[in-house]
Amino acid sequence: MPGPIEFYFDFSSPYGYIASTLIDDLGGRVGREVRWKPFLLGPVFKANGQAPLVDVPMKGDYSKRDFDRTARYHGVPFSLPAKFPIGAIAALRSFYWIDDRDAAKAKAFAQAVYKAYFADGVDITDAAQVLAIAQRLGIDGTALSAALNDQAVKDRAKQEVDAIIAKGAFGSPFFIVDGEPFWGNDRLPMLEDWVRRGGW
Amino acid sequence: MPGPIEFYFDFSSPYGYIASTLIDDLGGRVGREVRWKPFLLGPVFKANGQAPLVDVPMKGDYSKRDFDRTARYHGVPFSLPAKFPIGAIAALRSFYWIDDRDAAKAKAFAQAVYKAYFADGVDITDAAQVLAIAQRLGIDGTALSAALNDQAVKDRAKQEVDAIIAKGAFGSPFFIVDGEPFWGNDRLPMLEDWVRRGGW
Numbered sequence: 001m002p003g004p005i006e007f008y009f010d011f012s013s014p015y016g017y018i019a020s021t022l023i024d025d026l027g028g029r030v031g032r033e034v035r036w037k038p039f040l041l042g043p044v045f046k047a048n049g050q051a052p053l054v055d056v057p058m059k060g061d062y063s064k065r066d067f068d069r070t071a072r073y074h075g076v077p078f079s080l081p082a083k084f085p086i087g088a089i090a091a092l093r094s095f096y097w098i099d100d101r102d103a104a105k106a107k108a109f110a111q112a113v114y115k116a117y118f119a120d121g122v123d124i125t126d127a128a129q130v131l132a133i134a135q136r137l138g139i140d141g142t143a144l145s146a147a148l149n150d151q152a153v154k155d156r157a158k159q160e161v162d163a164i165i166a167k168g169a170f171g172s173p174f175f176i177v178d179g180e181p182f183w184g185n186d187r188l189p190m191l192e193d194w195v196r197r198g199g200w
Numbered sequence: 201m202p203g204p205i206e207f208y209f210d211f212s213s214p215y216g217y218i219a220s221t222l223i224d225d226l227g228g229r230v231g232r233e234v235r236w237k238p239f240l241l242g243p244v245f246k247a248n249g250q251a252p253l254v255d256v257p258m259k260g261d262y263s264k265r266d267f268d269r270t271a272r273y274h275g276v277p278f279s280l281p282a283k284f285p286i287g288a289i290a291a292l293r294s295f296y297w298i299d300d301r302d303a304a305k306a307k308a309f310a311q312a313v314y315k316a317y318f319a320d321g322v323d324i325t326d327a328a329q330v331l332a333i334a335q336r337l338g339i340d341g342t343a344l345s346a347a348l349n350d351q352a353v354k355d356r357a358k359q360e361v362d363a364i365i366a367k368g369a370f371g372s373p374f375f376i377v378d379g380e381p382f383w384g385n386d387r388l389p390m391l392e393d394w395v396r397r398g399g400w
Contacts, residue, residue: 048257058370170258186386
């Protein structure tokens with residue numbers, strides 16, 4: 001059986017959000033499972049001495065325009081959040097805790113978090129908001145709330161982030177399929193062609 | 201008559217080279233003239249505190265892989281030059297000197313310079329090599345050689361670079377059409393759709 005498409009994303013990434021609305025359809029077209037894995041760009045940018053995109057001169061203004069335009073191009077509701085970029089720690093830890101229990105629900109949770117943050121203006125740095133999103137999906141809020149304060153859960157999330165960065169992911173979205181890395185939702189047509197043709 | 205597609209590129213940019221093989225066909229499909237204008241990323245990166253792509257940790261290795269892969273994807277011959285990135289000053293000044301005399305020839309010159317550097321391994325930081333490329337296109341080598349030492353020609357090229365950066369170009373390739381900026385050859389499908397639909 002062919003391997004999955006690994007989909008790495010930061011909950012604070014507009015392009016990751018847009019990719020999240022496209023990647024499962026792509027996986028379906030090429031007959032590959034998509035494995036969703038959130039991580040954090042903060043440690044990458046710190047290690048590489050990079051600034052967040054919107055803080056880079058010239059690039060910042062362009063990027064804001066391009067976020068909006070790209071979302072409209074793909075028909076995805078989008079509004080740049082007032083608090084942006086963020087470190088989406090509660091959402092990250094929640095994801096892996098849910099994922100250990102129900103992978104399909106973890107994906108639904110990630111989609112709901114993205115929509116809340118980028119379409120509905122919800123402040124996902126607020127753990128209470130993250131819990132509310134989880135509860136609306138039928139996840140046990142009391143258990144998740146306790147988990148967010150559990151060192152083992154924190155460590156689990158950190159190990160995932162470290163492992164993803166060790167694989168070479170330095171941006172969001174980042175994809176790996178059959179060992180081949182692709183950065184950016186604008187590489188999706190290339191990724192699709194790569195999978196269909198087995199490289200070129 | 202609808203305005204042109206402005207195509208800004210650095211002779212040292214692999215993605216600019218790849219875009220140069222695609223943009224005229226795109227212009228033809230949407231009935232727009234393409235205005236080719238080389239500039240330099242060096243001053244932009246210096247002003248913004250950015251490093252060249254290949255020198256950024258993690259991103260550098262990925263980029264080298266992606267240059268090759270993207271070229272193969274588009275069927276464009278490509279080999280990363282031994283000396284890379286470079287400041288392609290002689291090619292830049294030559295371009296604008298030729299452009300003042302014969303715009304079609306300037307475009308042919310730019311195409312030949314890109315091919316020499318990225319496909320044939322020619323060191324285009326060597327003014328003698330740039331002159332040889334021009335002469336093969338029937339351009340007067342003696343006059344061009346003299347022009348490269350002419351302060352007015354140097355100033356002319358610098359003014360073009362400054363004007364392009366003032367328009368917001370911070371990467372290569374960079375396109376502006378109907379006032380809308382697009383960065384990267386991966387934005388070409390979006391640019392084409394934008395022109396066809398008059399924005400969205």
